[in-house]
Amino acid sequence: MKTYNMRTIQPLLITLILVMFSCKQGQEEQAAAGNLTVNHIMLSDAQIQLANISTAVAVTGAIGQELSLTAVLKVNENSAATVSSRVQGRIEKLYFRNTGEAVKKGDRLYELFSEDLITTEREYMRLQSNNWNFSERYEPSLAIRDKLKRMGMTELQVQQLAADNRLLFTLPVISPVSGKIRSLNVSEGEYVREGQVLFELADDINLWVEAQAYPYDVKYLSQGMDAEVLIPSTDLEPINCKIDFINPSLEDGRYISLVRANINNPGRVLHPGMLAILKVRAKASSGVVIPASAVMRSNNRERVWVREECGGFSFRPVVSGMQTGNLILIVSGVEESEEVVVSGAYLLDSERILKQGPEMPGETETEPTLIPD
Secondary structure, three states, X not given: OOOOOHHHHHHHHHHHHHHHHHHHHHHHHHHHHHXXXXXXXXXXXXXXXXXXXXXXXXXXXXXXXXXXEEEEEEEOHHHEEEEEOOOOEEEEEEOOOOOOOEEOOOOEEEEEEOHHHHHHHHHHHHHHHOOOOOOOOOHHHHHHHHHHHHOOOOHHHHHHHHHHOOOOOOEEEEOOOOEEXXXXXXXXXXXXXXXXXXXXXXXXXXXXXXXXXXXXXXXXXXXXXXXXXXXXXXXXXXXXEEEEEEOOOOXXXXXXXXXXXXXEOOOOOOOOOOEEEEEEEOOOEEEEEEEHHXXXXXXXXXXXXXXXXXXXXXXXXXXXXXXXXXXXXXXXXXXXXXXXXXXXXXXXXXXXXXXXXXXXXOOOOOOOXXXXX
């Protein structure tokens, strides 16, 4: 067996100990450099190129928030009207039988047979035949005249009744408004009661544009703001309008608010139910602007990766403001001339989570991560 002299082994042991100490000291210095910021990751140039990481410089600028909200055209409820039976009776004839049909003011809607109405007509004709007051100021006659109007007769029909001295066994009921039939709640031969709603009409010369907005969009909106409406299914130019209503509460079961505008429809080429896009541009704000692709959102938090002067990357929380296109305003978290990661950020984030877990900066203290070459 070969033997070693202690005088030969001792210098080798001393050299090995010095090398190990030197390596450990180098690692501690590298770790100290990485401890400049929380969640600091060091990458070599080769690793940056392999991960396809690119950066952009934060600049000072002004942008205006431009929102494109999904919307639908709806009936202007302010123009909606109902036609109810003024007296009980039977529907003898319907002049309109389908929803969507256009009705003009003065058109006949239906004809009604009513025993109560015929009895009142007889009473009116009797009083008129005994009325020798040519000024027609006979009080009982005037009272019955008003009653006939309340039962659904027009002034012209009452005058015709007095002139012809002939009963109207069926009363033609006239539409008081113009519009399209939204609902038809009666059929021929049906017996109706007093006050029963028979027709629902709405004019389409003016329509509502109802859009859906999320809470982070609503903060940029206000009543009276200028907007424009695009109708993708038509060749019409954008229609200018103003926002006139913002629902202060969220819709039941949905995390959205209702935003409404009015548009004119003089040619009646637009119809309720058409899809639309409501575009709104908010007032411009100034500050630090970066590409929107640099902002990572999760758990109602916003963060970016920033390249530090030492060459490493740090993970920072930010507060964003308006966004238009691919530019977003940063209220806090990034300073002018700093470099933010615009591509490859999710790879950096994956590495951070792999090394440190899902905790975010400021929530849990973490040790810096060093990635060797």
